Amino acid sequence: MTETQPAPARDDPGRAVPAIELAGVEKAFRVHGEHVAAVRGVDLEVGQGEFFSLLGPSGCGKTTTLRMIAGFEEPTAGEVRLHGRGVTGVPPNRRDVNTVFQSYALFPHMSVFENVAFGLRRRGVPKGEIRARTGAMLDLVDLAGRERRRPSELSGGQQQRVALARALVNRPRALLLDEPLGALDLKLRQSMQVELKRIQREVGITFLYVTHDQDEALTMSDRIAVMNEGLIEQLGTPREIYERPATRFVAGFIGTSNLLAGEVGEVTGGGSRAALSFGPDGRVEVPVRDGLRVAVGERLELTIRPEKIGIGADEPADGLCGVRGTVTEVVYLGTSTSYNVTTSAGADMVVFQQNATSADDAAARGDGVWLSWDPLHSYAIGAPR
Amino acid sequence: MTTRTRPAPARRGTPRRRRVDGLHAYTLLLIGWLILPVAIMIAFGFNDVHGKQNYRWEGFTLRWYAHLLDKDDLVTAVVNSLTIALLSTLLSTVAGTLAGLALGRYRFRGGGATGLLLLMAISCPEVVMGASLLSMFVTFGLPRGYLTILLAHVMFSIAFVAVTVRARVVGLDPAVEEAARDLGAGPWTRFRLVTLPMIMPGVVAGALLAFVLSIDDFVITGFTSGATVTFPLWVYGSTRTGTPPQVNVLGTLIFAVGAVVTAVTARRGARAPDHSRAW
Numbered sequence: 001m002t003e004t005q006p007a008p009a010r011d012d013p014g015r016a017v018p019a020i021e022l023a024g025v026e027k028a029f030r031v032h033g034e035h036v037a038a039v040r041g042v043d044l045e046v047g048q049g050e051f052f053s054l055l056g057p058s059g060c061g062k063t064t065t066l067r068m069i070a071g072f073e074e075p076t077a078g079e080v081r082l083h084g085r086g087v088t089g090v091p092p093n094r095r096d097v098n099t100v101f102q103s104y105a106l107f108p109h110m111s112v113f114e115n116v117a118f119g120l121r122r123r124g125v126p127k128g129e130i131r132a133r134t135g136a137m138l139d140l141v142d143l144a145g146r147e148r149r150r151p152s153e154l155s156g157g158q159q160q161r162v163a164l165a166r167a168l169v170n171r172p173r174a175l176l177l178d179e180p181l182g183a184l185d186l187k188l189r190q191s192m193q194v195e196l197k198r199i200q201r202e203v204g205i206t207f208l209y210v211t212h213d214q215d216e217a218l219t220m221s222d223r224i225a226v227m228n229e230g231l232i233e234q235l236g237t238p239r240e241i242y243e244r245p246a247t248r249f250v251a252g253f254i255g256t257s258n259l260l261a262g263e264v265g266e267v268t269g270g271g272s273r274a275a276l277s278f279g280p281d282g283r284v285e286v287p288v289r290d291g292l293r294v295a296v297g298e299r300l301e302l303t304i305r306p307e308k309i310g311i312g313a314d315e316p317a318d319g320l321c322g323v324r325g326t327v328t329e330v331v332y333l334g335t336s337t338s339y340n341v342t343t344s345a346g347a348d349m350v351v352f353q354q355n356a357t358s359a360d361d362a363a364a365r366g367d368g369v370w371l372s373w374d375p376l377h378s379y380a381i382g383a384p385r
Numbered sequence: 386m387t388t389r390t391r392p393a394p395a396r397r398g399t400p401r402r403r404r405v406d407g408l409h410a411y412t413l414l415l416i417g418w419l420i421l422p423v424a425i426m427i428a429f430g431f432n433d434v435h436g437k438q439n440y441r442w443e444g445f446t447l448r449w450y451a452h453l454l455d456k457d458d459l460v461t462a463v464v465n466s467l468t469i470a471l472l473s474t475l476l477s478t479v480a481g482t483l484a485g486l487a488l489g490r491y492r493f494r495g496g497g498a499t500g501l502l503l504l505m506a507i508s509c510p511e512v513v514m515g516a517s518l519l520s521m522f523v524t525f526g527l528p529r530g531y532l533t534i535l536l537a538h539v540m541f542s543i544a545f546v547a548v549t550v551r552a553r554v555v556g557l558d559p560a561v562e563e564a565a566r567d568l569g570a571g572p573w574t575r576f577r578l579v580t581l582p583m584i585m586p587g588v589v590a591g592a593l594l595a596f597v598l599s600i601d602d603f604v605i606t607g608f609t610s611g612a613t614v615t616f617p618l619w620v621y622g623s624t625r626t627g628t629p630p631q632v633n634v635l636g637t638l639i640f641a642v643g644a645v646v647t648a649v650t651a652r653r654g655a656r657a658p659d660h661s662r663a664w
Contacts, residue, residue, distance in 0.1 A: 072563055092566045099567045105560035109582040118578075119568035170568065 017084040018045040019174045019206040020052075020069055020097075025078035027064050038064040040230035041078070046174070046208055046223075051200055053209045053217040056227035057253065062210045065227070066176050069208065071095045083173055093122075098167035102179040104159045106151040112138070112162050113147035119170040137169040140199060157188045164199070174206040181216065193219050214254045218242065226250050243305070244379050246289065251303040251381060258309070258349045260284065260323075261301040261384040264294050274300055274380060281344035282323035285375040292382055301384040307352040308377035311339055311362050316372030325349065327367045337361055341371060423640060430633035437627030449630040459631060462619035465531065469615065470599040473538035478592040480539070481546025485587070486580070488547065489554025500551075506544035514541065515608030522609060529611030537609045538599045545598065546591030553587030589650065600639070 027039040039061040046052040054062040067073045069080055071092035079086050087095055098119070107115050113134060120130045138144050141161040151159055160180060167175055180196075181189045197220045200207050211217050217224050218238045225235045226249075234246040245251035251259065262276035262284065274294045276284040286302045288294055316322040325343035332355075339351040339362075351371060353362055363369050429439055433446035454460050487493070488500055506514075518537050519529075527533055565579040581588075603617040610618060620632050 070567060092563070093569045093571060099564070101560040101564060103558050103560050105558060105564040107561060107579055118565070122569035122574065166568070
């Protein structure tokens with residue numbers, strides 16, 4: 001622990017201090033005498049008032065990351081900064097952040113009012129103000145009139161909102177939410193997603209949201225960090241992450257993705273575009289993301305979302321990518337129809353077609369078809385495994 | 386069996402009711418079995434007995450209640466028993482609760498051994514424990530009496546309290562304490578406002594157990610008492626010359642207090658629905 005950087009560590013004029021900052025943060029646990037790395041070097045900055053999600057499968061290190069920000073765990077290496085201030089060694093009760101736990105962790109022996117007022121009482125806020133702020137917060141989460149209930153007398157959704165109110169009433173600099181909707185059923189979860197977003201807009205507090213549910217992250221977040229095996233795989237807006245998955249993992253974890261691999265036949269635009277050759281049965285051009293090097297003769301993998309692909313009998317027009325294939329399955333899904341196609345490029349691909357009209361399907365099982373898409377909708381992610 | 390039709394609804398009720406009646410009879414028998422000795426003890430506290438032996442019914446009287454405190458040595462024994470029980474409950478509840486918290490919450494070197502030791506203290510035959518306590522006190526040159534009884538009672542009660550509290554602690558969501566921490570509560574506030582109220586049912590159960598074990602302990606007390614006499618020791622001694630009805634009266638009073646405490650605890654437990662979730 002260095003004591004070289006006191007109070008406001010960064011003073012760049014014209015740049016706001018991030019609410020939460022992680023610099024090279026690592027965390028290893030001892031399990032049966034062996035070191036197991038849960039977080040293996042995470043750097044990120046969460047801006048003031050931002051709704052930021054950590055998204056990843058269980059065991060990816062997202063909850064450990066949250067717990068290091070809250071102060072329940074200390075990093076093995078690196079530093080956590082809250083509003084530019086390093087908080088190494090500062091216990092949770094002296095950090096200006098509050099947490100909403102997955103299990104809600106309400107105090108079972110206290111009323112709803114006492115639960116929500118707990119934090120304010122610890123800080124010696126005057127009684128009148130406690131009553132006013134608690135009341136206003138219970139209004140905000142739509143629980144007015146339930147002040148005297150015990151948590152056990154509330155539904156799961158109501159308990160969840162008490163947990164939210166109990167954390168928010170302290171007006172923390174940032175609110176940390178650990179899979180707060182995980183225990184709710186689908187309908188309730190969806191309405192709570194909208195509700196959470198509304199509350200966050202109204203109070204203007206930074207939210208750091210941990211979830212394994214991609215829909216949840218996409219719905220609510222300003223930005224998302226996708227985590228896997230203790231590292232951030234990609235950090236960006238929901239649109240960037242969905243449209244431009246940087247790795248095979250991100251492409252597979254978020255939504256449905258087609259992966260297509262081929263040999264690079266030509267590199268154009270100073271390395272920003274690659275053409276893959278599939279013989280007479282296909283031509284594929286793909287933009288190459290910054291920092292990825294491609295060379296003629298090497299194999300390259302690209303990703304393309306099912307809804308970006310057109311399906312038809314005719315060879316696509318110039319400027320579009322296309323591969324030839326045979327339809328193996330057609331599934332009518334209501335708003336869309338899904339086609340499974342075995343392609344000459346060697347990969348099975350999935351195609352979604354919106355059912356904008358009530359016309360017949362574009363192809364039937366066994367049909368030979370051309371799949372086509374705009375090169376801009378595909379994205380090179382690196383050498384195939 | 387030629388007819389496999391369903392019995393009519395009216396007939397279906399009959400066998401079920403008969404089975405319930407059988408269950409009732411069995412239940413009443415069992416309750417009777419449990420309550421009969423106590424009932425006889427209570428009844429003979431009202432026996433208008435004149436000789437030394439209180440074994441035959443001779444008529445109803447409240448005499449023994451009026452002369453409850455006549456036998457000085459009996460009163461001393463009861464006071465000894467009560468104060469030892471209260472003190473040992475207090476000491477073993479504090480020590481046992483802390484032990485139970487540590488065992489239920491943390492993994493530490495020696496934790497498993499401590500758990501095993503507690504189990505041994507519970508399962509060890511009382512005669513063995515009493516005899517070994519006696520030899521220990523003799524070895525250390527500690528005069529047997531009030532203090533050694535108290536030490537012995539605290540020793541065996543701690544295990545019961547610790548085990549009861551540990552069971553409660555293990556069932557707690559660790560996030561609840563983290564939430565208190567997150568909301569600005571320091572260690573002491575956290576314990577006072579969150580942890581202790583949540584483990585309270587376990588603490589109360591452990592304390593009741595400790596009190597009950599202490600007040601009627603005979604075997605271990607017999608080994609460690611020296612010249613000090615407790616209520617059970619006095620009663621046992623009196624059987625040789627004839628147990629006075631005051632013993633029945635005192636037994637009745639102890640039973641009554643126990644029954645009231647149990648009823649109150651049970652009702653409080655029923656009123657606080659920790660586990661039910663109203664939707």
